[in-house]
Amino acid sequence: MAELGKDINRAKQLLDRGELVAIPTETVYGLAANALDATAAARIFAAKNRPSFDPLIVHVATAMRVHELVTDFPDQAQALAATFWPGPLTLVLPKKNHIPDLVTAGLPTVGVRCPSHELTLELLHLLDYPLAAPSANPFGYVSPTRPEHVQEQLGSRVAYILDGGPCRVGVESTIVGFDDGPVIYRLGGVAVEEIENVVGRVRVMTHSSSNPVAPGQLASHYAPARQIVLGNIAELLTQHPNEKLALLRYHKRLPDTPVPQIVLSSSGSLEEAAQNLFAALRQFDKMDVTLVLAELVPDTGIGRAINDRLRRAATSR
Numbered sequence: 564m565a566e567l568g569k570d571i572n573r574a575k576q577l578l579d580r581g582e583l584v585a586i587p588t589e590t591v592y593g594l595a596a597n598a599l600d601a602t603a604a605a606r607i608f609a610a611k612n613r614p615s616f617d618p619l620i621v622h623v624a625t626a627m628r629v630h631e632l633v634t635d636f637p638d639q640a641q642a643l644a645a646t647f648w649p650g651p652l653t654l655v656l657p658k659k660n661h662i663p664d665l666v667t668a669g670l671p672t673v674g675v676r677c678p679s680h681e682l683t684l685e686l687l688h689l690l691d692y693p694l695a696a697p698s699a700n701p702f703g704y705v706s707p708t709r710p711e712h713v714q715e716q717l718g719s720r721v722a723y724i725l726d727g728g729p730c731r732v733g734v735e736s737t738i739v740g741f742d743d744g745p746v747i748y749r750l751g752g753v754a755v756e757e758i759e760n761v762v763g764r765v766r767v768m769t770h771s772s773s774n775p776v777a778p779g780q781l782a783s784h785y786a787p788a789r790q791i792v793l794g795n796i797a798e799l800l801t802q803h804p805n806e807k808l809a810l811l812r813y814h815k816r817l818p819d820t821p822v823p824q825i826v827l828s829s830s831g832s833l834e835e836a837a838q839n840l841f842a843a844l845r846q847f848d849k850m851d852v853t854l855v856l857a858e859l860v861p862d863t864g865i866g867r868a869i870n871d872r873l874r875r876a877a878t879s880r
């Protein structure tokens with residue numbers, strides 16, 4: 564079991580020694596280490612069983628600190644940072660040489676983000692290096708949105724879990740790069756519409772096969788153990804009579820249906836649904852069921868990121 568608490572000085576002490584600390588962010592919990600120390604960063608890959616081709620996101624205290632990490636911080640990227648930071652947005656920019664190649668998986672770019680969580684921001688301000696932090700889950704599994712999710716899976720591999728409570732956003736950051744204009748590589752906490760309000764039209768390129776740039780977009784990423792089938796739940800129910808079923812509903816229970824159901828947002832709020840999504844997927848893995856029937860949510864705002872994660876969770880491995 565990892566030590567759990569709200570002590571940022573304890574977290575700093577461990578990070579200064581090159582150890583791993585789980586940190587709360589508004590999106591999901593991260594598994595953090597000194598981003599400028601290759602040995603420390605290597606511990607992240609080992610703890611997660613993460614392949615070395617999958618780059619880490621580097622977390623900074625302020626947008627000003629980005630200049631220390633990149634060779635170019637274009638106007639559009641600065642405008643996005645000014646609008647959404649601290650917040651659920653990662654910018655992919657050309658990296659400076661002192662960032663270890665391990666952190667960026669050998670790419671010439673680095674993903675940077677200023678997260679919006681009081682404890683983690685305080686910690687970042689205390690440190691004299693940025694924090695490399697992927698989501699704090701074993702590679703390929705659903706991201707953790709509560710400290711107990713980290714404890715359950717990585718408790719024996721992390722020195723300390725900084726307890727920041729449940730994550731406010733619940734899905735990972737939106738990743739934006741620049742390749743002849745802004746490109747979204749991963750749908751996330753900042754909606755496509757919100758990005759376009761700042762920089763105009765963006766291309767959305769989130770498919771793994773055509774997009775080796777963002778290996779985190781493997782089709783079967785964010786996958787729980789339980790098999791998930793997506794579609795119209797009433798129809799799916801008639802097609803799977805012999806399974807032990809559970810249902811993942813957006814905002815209403817399906818009446819007169821004697822199987823366990825999880826409702827993502829009883830008020831029909833996409834923000835609330837995003838907050839609850841990953842905890843729900845983890846809950847199914849603890850239930851005595853063989854198949855989860857799930858429906859997509861409205862494909863607008865953060866709903867696009869929810870649907871992206873549902874599709875990846877449903878892709879059988």
Ligand code: TXA
Binds near residue numbers: 620655698
């Ligand atoms: O919300 C988040 O972004 C969370 C919290 C902890 O900040 N972090 C997170 O990290 O989701 P992770 O490792 O689970 O996902 C990072 C993904 C990589 O898999 C890759 O797709 C993309 O970020 N990425 C990182 N650096 C990149 C780069 N230089 N170029 C393209 N994609 C990059």
Ligand code: MG
Binds near residue numbers: 697706779
């Ligand atoms: Mg991840």
